[in-house]
Amino acid sequence: MKTLKYIIIILVTFTSCDTLLDEPMYDFRSREDVFTNESGFRGLLGGMYKNNTSVYTNHIHQMLGFHSGVLMRRTGGDEFWAQMAGNSSRWSENVYRSLYVTIGSANTLIDQEELIGEDNLELLQYIGEAYFMRAVSYFYLVRMYGPVPLSTEPVIVLSDSYKPRPNSVDEVYELIITDLKKAHSFLPDVQEEVGKPKRLAAYALMSKVYLTWAGVEDTDEYWKLAMDYADSVIVTSDGDLEPYSAPDEGYALENDFADIFSIDNEFNSESIFEVNYLPIENQGQKYTKYYMAQSAPWIMGNGSGRLMLAREVYDTIVATHGGSDYRLKNGVVVAYVKDGKTDTTLLYGHDSASANALLPYCQKWEDPTASGSDAGNNFIFLRFADMFLTYAEAANEYNNGPTSMAIDRLNIILQRSRSQGDTIPKDVEVTDFNVTGKTTEQAFRDRIMVERYVEFVGELHDWFDVRRRDVDYLKSVFENHNKRLERLEAEGGSILPKTDFVFPLEDDLVLKNMLLPLSNEEIDANPLIDYSDQNPGY
Numbered sequence: 001m002k003t004l005k006y007i008i009i010i011l012v013t014f015t016s017c018d019t020l021l022d023e024p025m026y027d028f029r030s031r032e033d034v035f036t037n038e039s040g041f042r043g044l045l046g047g048m049y050k051n052n053t054s055v056y057t058n059h060i061h062q063m064l065g066f067h068s069g070v071l072m073r074r075t076g077g078d079e080f081w082a083q084m085a086g087n088s089s090r091w092s093e094n095v096y097r098s099l100y101v102t103i104g105s106a107n108t109l110i111d112q113e114e115l116i117g118e119d120n121l122e123l124l125q126y127i128g129e130a131y132f133m134r135a136v137s138y139f140y141l142v143r144m145y146g147p148v149p150l151s152t153e154p155v156i157v158l159s160d161s162y163k164p165r166p167n168s169v170d171e172v173y174e175l176i177i178t179d180l181k182k183a184h185s186f187l188p189d190v191q192e193e194v195g196k197p198k199r200l201a202a203y204a205l206m207s208k209v210y211l212t213w214a215g216v217e218d219t220d221e222y223w224k225l226a227m228d229y230a231d232s233v234i235v236t237s238d239g240d241l242e243p244y245s246a247p248d249e250g251y252a253l254e255n256d257f258a259d260i261f262s263i264d265n266e267f268n269s270e271s272i273f274e275v276n277y278l279p280i281e282n283q284g285q286k287y288t289k290y291y292m293a294q295s296a297p298w299i300m301g302n303g304s305g306r307l308m309l310a311r312e313v314y315d316t317i318v319a320t321h322g323g324s325d326y327r328l329k330n331g332v333v334v335a336y337v338k339d340g341k342t343d344t345t346l347l348y349g350h351d352s353a354s355a356n357a358l359l360p361y362c363q364k365w366e367d368p369t370a371s372g373s374d375a376g377n378n379f380i381f382l383r384f385a386d387m388f389l390t391y392a393e394a395a396n397e398y399n400n401g402p403t404s405m406a407i408d409r410l411n412i413i414l415q416r417s418r419s420q421g422d423t424i425p426k427d428v429e430v431t432d433f434n435v436t437g438k439t440t441e442q443a444f445r446d447r448i449m450v451e452r453y454v455e456f457v458g459e460l461h462d463w464f465d466v467r468r469r470d471v472d473y474l475k476s477v478f479e480n481h482n483k484r485l486e487r488l489e490a491e492g493g494s495i496l497p498k499t500d501f502v503f504p505l506e507d508d509l510v511l512k513n514m515l516l517p518l519s520n521e522e523i524d525a526n527p528l529i530d531y532s533d534q535n536p537g538y
Contacts, residue, residue: 041109041126048105048133049276055098055140056275056379056460057285059091064144064463065290065307067513069477069503070453071462072310074359082501083478083509087517087538096145096519099137106134108154121188128186132197132205135179136273136381139209142172143464144516146535149526150175164528165518173213180206189249194267195276200250204233204272204382207390215468220398227394230387237384239412251384257416258330261364263377272382277375279367284374291362291458309360309457311348312484317454320447321425327417327454332360348488349500362458385455388413393448402430402444413451467514475510478503512537 065071066080073081080089109130116123141148149163150172166172184202191198207229214222237250246252246269254260254270267274277285290306309332317328347359365377388409395406402410411427418425433443452465466477481503485495504510517538523529 038123041112041123044105044109045126045129048102048109048130051098051101051105052133052136053275053277053285055095055102055137056381057277057287060095060460061287061290062306063089063091063095063516064460065458067516068463069466069474069481070310070313071307071458073499074305074308083503083513085513085517085538087534088520089517092516093519093521096141097521099141100151102137103134103151104155106130106137107152110134110152111154124186125188128183128202129196131179131183132187132202135176135183135202135205135209138172138176138179139205139212142169142176143212143468145518146515147172148518149522149529162526162528165533169213169216173209176209177206180209195274197273198249200233200236201272201382203229204384204387207233207387207394208382211390211394212464212468214394214397215470223394223398227391227398230391230394233384233387234391234409237387239388239409251387253384253412253416255416257327260380260383261366261377263365263367266378270384271378271380272384272386274381275379277378279370279374279376281374284370284376285379286373286375287379288365288367288370288375288377289373291365293359293361293363305359305361307362307458309362310481310484311346311360312480313453314346314360315484316450316480320450321417321454324422324424325417325454326419326422329419331364331454331457332362348484348491348493349495364458380459385413385416386461389448389451389455393445396441396444396448401440402433404430406444410448410451413455417454471507471511471514474514475505478505478510508537 063080066073066078067083067085069083079085080091085092107130110127113124113127116127118124138148138150147166147169149165151161151163152175153160155161180202183197184199184206187197187199187202189199207226210222210226210229214226233251236247238246238252251272252269254265254268259265260268260270263279266276277283289304291308293305293308314328314332317325321328365375367375367377370376392402392406392410396402399406407428407430414425414427428447430440433440433447435443438446449465449469452461456462456465466474482505485500485502488500489495504513512535515535518529518534523531523534
């Protein structure tokens, strides 16, 4: 039995009609004393979840959005948008640090597993939540920064935090999978507390992890595991649109795509895991205003209009879907109403600072009663629709072409993308992927990526999707962007160097943009890492 002592600092706020006193009270208690009852665990869990909300409210959306190659910035130069980020960024430092704070809280909880005993299922559930959240945090870190230092024990003295970079991302993915298996064993089949993950959420995340890992290693084993875990989530849940039903232990697709993001329909049957925000000061989120057009009425005070869908991506979606897709109509602004007039002519470039410039902004989240800095819309980290596209993609890679089940599960997603009475976009068949110059596997792979663009735009999947395939895929995204600018110039349009950047296509610069820079704070503070360990190009 460990004899380690923890210092628990409890902040209590005393409030009366006359005074407001913020008085920190320090409570020095042993590890065994703190964690012998539920309140000790719930207190640490609350801190873990509270910190997690800070990760997804602000900087990560701008950083990954601008740097994705799929989302763009309306106006104003930015090193991330130009794919020329340096090795020092406040956004990157804050995201990196915040994810490790969540990991630190999870480590303290996980360290109590030996005290609990295998029969105390209620407290073991809390350990399962900690394993799940540690896996989520490392999954973000390894995809953004590569092989990051692995901390799995509570930090008592500063030297405990010093860890080297692993030799490869495999070590990080192995820890994530181990954590998710533990989470699956401890989490309940049916989650009674709204907003917390249940057992099947661990399998859902495992399918995403193996899908990403397979893109790194390109091994049949990982494609098969991604497919199988996604399948287990689908068959346990409701894999059809109608009749609409969500088993207690599973999930179901929302019939109406727009309902997924309604502030009145949070923690809905499609949500596998989401981060909760409240539309009150210091408990809301800021990302809604970044996606909202400046003149949009969907958030009080209007949006700042920083992020929008790249025009070349928008055009690809429209061409693929025959000019109509319910998800575009309910996820991306395609018309402005200003001074009683409607304009539906999208601009080709992103060089206008005008508030009513028509660009393809994201409009998934609406909270008209909230201020711009405290919107109440939750962030959905993972939802059930992803399992269908994950299965379809993994099955295509594993079988060297689309199977009938992969086709069927893609069509389930396409069915919802049609509004009432529409026949477009139509269901797909295997023969649709007999494309000159491509194998059916390549053609189906391309279609899956288009579906991921339109289904998940603005949900923090974009940056990861265009990088998890390989460096050549990212280069093709950059090339498509540059070709749009060439067409714009050929048609007599203007390009402003400050905003319509030409993306770099040199091999070393494309490789650089596969990752973000490792935190300078980490390098400076950690004696086991130096600047020779920095990611390529930084």
